[in-house]
Amino acid sequence: MYNILxxxxxxxxxxxxxxxxxxxDYRIFEAYNxxxxxxxxxxxxxxLVLMDIMMPVMDGxxxxxxLRKTSNVPIIFLTAKSEDTDKVLGLNVxxxxxxxxxxxxxxxxxxxxxQLRRYVNLGGMVKKESHLVIGGIDIDxxxxxxxxDGEPVSLTPIEYNILKLLMKSPGRVYxxxxxxxxxxxxxxxxxxxxxxxxxxxxxxxxxxxxxEPRYLxxxxxxxxxxxxxxxx
Numbered sequence: 001m002y003n004i005l006x007x008x009x010x011x012x013x014x015x016x017x018x019x020x021x022x023x024x025d026y027r028i029f030e031a032y033n034x035x036x037x038x039x040x041x042x043x044x045x046x047x048l049v050l051m052d053i054m055m056p057v058m059d060g061x062x063x064x065x066x067l068r069k070t071s072n073v074p075i076i077f078l079t080a081k082s083e084d085t086d087k088v089l090g091l092n093v094x095x096x097x098x099x100x101x102x103x104x105x106x107x108x109x110x111x112x113x114x115q116l117r118r119y120v121n122l123g124g125m126v127k128k129e130s131h132l133v134i135g136g137i138d139i140d141x142x143x144x145x146x147x148x149d150g151e152p153v154s155l156t157p158i159e160y161n162i163l164k165l166l167m168k169s170p171g172r173v174y175x176x177x178x179x180x181x182x183x184x185x186x187x188x189x190x191x192x193x194x195x196x197x198x199x200x201x202x203x204x205x206x207x208x209x210x211x212e213p214r215y216l217x218x219x220x221x222x223x224x225x226x227x228x229x230x231x232x
Contacts, residue, residue, distance in 0.1 A: 001133045002116055003045055005029045007037040007063070008052035008078060013101075017050060020105040021112060027133065029150065034063025041067055044138075044150070045131060048116055051095070052078045061089055068094035074115035078103075132167045134226055137206060137215060139164055148206050158183060159202045162195075166216070166226040175223040199224060 002025055006017050009032050018028050029044060031037040035058040037051065049067070053060040064075055077098035091098070097111055132139040136149040141164065146153045155163065161183045166174065174182075180191030203210040215226050 001025055001027055002047040003027050003029060003133075004112070005031060005037060005040055005044075005046045005049045007031040007034065007049065007055070007060070009033055009055040010052075013052070013078070016103070017108065020103070020108045027136070034058030034060055034066070037063050038066050041071065041073070044147075045140075046071075046073055047119065048112060049073060049075045050078055050099075050112075051075055054080075061093060064095055065093045072119075074119050076111060076115060132164065134167055134170055135215060137163075137167065137226075139167060146206075153205050155202070155205060158198055159205070162198055162202060163206070163226075166224065170226050173219045173223045173225045179224065195224075 004021060004026050006014050006021075006028060007030075008014050008017075011032070014030050014032070018030075021028060029040050029046065031040055033055045034051075037049065038058070040046070041049070051060040051064060055063075058066075060077060064077075067073065067075065074096045075094065077095045078101060079098050080101050096115055099108060099111055132141070138147045139145075144160065146155055146160065146163065162179060165179065165182055166172075176192040176195040177188035179195050180186065180188040184191075199216065200210070203213055203216050206215060207213045217225050217227055219225060
């Protein structure tokens with residue numbers, strides 16, 4: 001899954017771009033000025049940025065220069081036809097491409113795919129084995145941090161390890177005994193009740209409606225799984 005940051009001070013434009021980029025492989029982050037974009041890029045692993053030029057607080061040129069101090073992530077400028085000088089300046093400070101408003105949805109999709117493909121093929125994107133993402137759930141195993149739809153979630157060590165186990169093999173069904181043995185590292189005798197309690201607590205933290213979970217599913221009589229590709 002690729003994390004795409006859309007930054008524009010006009011919310012209608014952000015909404016339109018989100019619609020254009022609706023895709024199981026994309027997770028969208030939103031910012032409405034350059035400072036927000038820099039902050040989000042520092043807190044999350046962003047794979048591509050769509051950046052407006054004229055914005056309050058911090059404009060797109062300044063934000064791009066700031067991002068380029070630490071990241072080689074592809075940046076596509078969102079420009080008006082009258083901003084030719086800014087296009088050139090943006091490319092000089094490190095932008096990779098630009099799209100002129102009003103947008104053609106097909107062009108947006110094509111340019112995003114092209115930049116992501118180039119980023120991956122040239123080795124700019126390093127896939128971390130310690131980073132797991134399914135839908136809106138994001139585990140950074142190095143930092144031991146979990147976010148759901150961009151919001152941090154506080155898990156106990158047991159809850160964290162159950163979630164990580166299931167996310168490492170999406171779609172696979174684990175019995176209570178298998179979960180207990182791999183998370184607790186003990187014989188699973190009498191494990192069913194213990195695992196069920198922790199699953200319930202985990203659901204309360206990662207699901208909008210624990211009674212109708214999007215992610216953590218029960219397979220009756222068999223065990224538990226996280227659906228592969230389940231969207232947040």
